[in-house]
Amino acid sequence: MVTPEVERRLVDAAIEMRQRAYAPYSAYRVGAAVFAGDNYPLFVGCNVENASYGLTVCAERNAVAAMIGGGASQVLAIAVATEDGASPCGACRQVLAEFGQQAIVLRVATASGRIVHRHTMAELLPDCFRSHEQ
Numbered sequence: 001m002v003t004p005e006v007e008r009r010l011v012d013a014a015i016e017m018r019q020r021a022y023a024p025y026s027a028y029r030v031g032a033a034v035f036a037g038d039n040y041p042l043f044v045g046c047n048v049e050n051a052s053y054g055l056t057v058c059a060e061r062n063a064v065a066a067m068i069g070g071g072a073s074q075v076l077a078i079a080v081a082t083e084d085g086a087s088p089c090g091a092c093r094q095v096l097a098e099f100g101q102q103a104i105v106l107r108v109a110t111a112s113g114r115i116v117h118r119h120t121m122a123e124l125l126p127d128c129f130r131s132h133e134q
Contacts, residue, residue: 002035002077010035010079011109013042017059018081018111021046025053031081032059036072043067060092064099075099079107085116087124097121097128 002010010033017031026049034043045062060080067075075096080088085108088096096106101121108117121128 006035006077007079007107007115009033009042010077010107011081011113011115013044014059014079014081014109015111015113017044017046017063021059022048025049025051028083030059030086032063033079034063034067034075035077036067036070036074037076040067040070040072043070043072058089058092060088061095064095067099073099077107079109081109081111081113083111085110085114087117087119090125093121093125094128097125101125101128 013033014031017033018029021029021031023029030047032045036043043063043066045059045066047059048062049056060078063078064075078096087108106119106121106124107115109115
């Protein structure tokens with residue numbers, strides 16, 4: 001369950017990670033924090049750009065990779081901190097949907113910590129790509 005306390009921790013962690021982003025090309029810093037349940041720490045990530053733009057990795061996907069590396073396999077909530085409250089890109093939406101399209105609750109926050117949108121992954125990506133086994 002995502003309590004107001006967990007939500008605040010997620011937003012604070014995402015804002016902190018935003019400051020660590022490596023964004024020398026776009027100057028658009030993004031931080032993300034994933035809540036995978038009470039038995040896990042928050043998993044965090046930031047965007048890491050590359051001179052070969054296609055190799056850039058988004059904050060959300062870095063946080064999901066940290067979650068998998070940390071032994072968890074389900075995203076219950078994610079906070080994303082950007083300068084203007086932007087929503088995750090399509091690639092990140094698809095990756096997040098892989099780990100609980102119906103269960104994920106997304107919180108998007110501005111750099112000041114104000115939550116500007118709350119969505120479920122089903123709202124953000126209602127017809128996500130699924131393998132034939134899912």
